[in-house]
Amino acid sequence: MVTTVARCSDTLEILDLSIDGYTRYGFSSGESTTLPDVIRLPRLHTLRLTNLHGGPLCQRICNRIDAPNLVDLYFKADCNTVINSAPFMAILERPGCTLKSLKVFVGSFFEEALLDALAILPSLTSLVIRGDTAYNPCTPHHPATHHIMTCERILKSLESPICPLLETVSFVTCQLYENSLSRMIRARTGTTRINSVRSLKRVDVVFPPVDIQPGDDFGEGWLGEIQALRNSGLDLRLRYPPQTWKPVTDVAEHWTGISYDAPTDLRNV
Secondary structure (H helix, E strand, C coil): CHHHHHHCCCCCCEEEEEEECEECCEECCCCCCCCCCCEECCCCCEEEEEEECCCCHHHHHHCCEECCCCCEEEEEECCCCCCCCCCCHHHHCCCCCCCCEEEEECCCCCHHHHHHHHCCCCCCCEEEEECCCCCCCCCCCCCHHHHCCECHHHHHHCCCCCCCCCCEEEEECCECCHHHHHHHHHHCCHHHCCCCCCCCCEEEEECCCCCCCCCCCCCCHHHHHHHHHHHCCCEEEEECCCCCCCCCCCHHHHHHCCCCCCCHHHCCC
């Protein structure tokens, strides 16, 4: 696959790369895979990277990719992969990186790695984080909270001037609290906005099915806070999952939160 990419490197604009670091004998170091010293992709603008089962092969490939015109990066790790560092950091750290859109679909243990990435992306305008996995659907007896990424530190970091051009943010089934979300938004919108950052235009949040009720953090004041944030010009969209566990046969439908057991006033906020 890598050899094929290298052969058409001068014309490639979109690359969807799935890397499996697992063999029947266990994790592969990838040392047996022959790679060029540098994989130059001068016209590449979109990279979709899937890291299956972890392992260092994904890191080895990312270390060699030189894509100076990359603007859209999607990274996905499967549900059983524990990642303490982002293999795509090597791509972002190359001189001249002007990434505009970052989408990550990961489980837990990734918050620190993502913080490192955001710290070096002043050109970023869109951020999407999905912090769960649909491979292991939750049940009343086995909630998938151990696969849900906590985003409290990410929200805190976004209260600072990092990613000053950021306009849209989405948190999908990440563990976060409403007051932390509000503080981040207020630091980037309205009269309380940090002077050096662009005002947020849209925030989407899909809350995960964990043991927290809508409005627990803010209480009755949360509905008023939502309205105040929207009055500042922000397109704010919140979605709460069912609070009553039900058998699910379609995992995708379960995670979209089509039905709501939240209080009526919170169902369509």
